[in-house]
Amino acid sequence: MEKIKIKDDYIKLGQALKLAGLVSSGIDAKFVVQDGQVKVNGEVDTRRGKKLVPGDTFEFDGTIVEVE
Template sequence: MEKIQIRDEFIKLGQLLKLANLVESGAMAKEVIEDGLVKYNGEVETRRGKKIYPGDVVEFNGESVIVTNDN
């Protein structure tokens, strides 16, 4: 599982997918999220703007990332 470190309190789901290099663009992030291909803490998430906080796990395309905070 890859760790993705953020500086802010949260990151939006679409932004996280791009930051983790799981998708190439915001448009691709929107598409895979709306298609129900992304899981947030084990559940399918279809909202691109879903706030992801440190400790949350996001899964897509067989890869998992956990969000951490540098504070």
């Protein structure tokens, strides 16, 4: 499991995907999230603006990332 550290109280899902290097741009993040390819805490979430807090996990393309 990979991990990303955040400085603020939360990070939006689209930003987290970019920070983890799973997508190259916000547009790519938008499409993979809208297409239902991303799971947040084990469940598909289609909201790019979903707020993730430390302890949350998200998964895309077989890679699981934990927010710290």
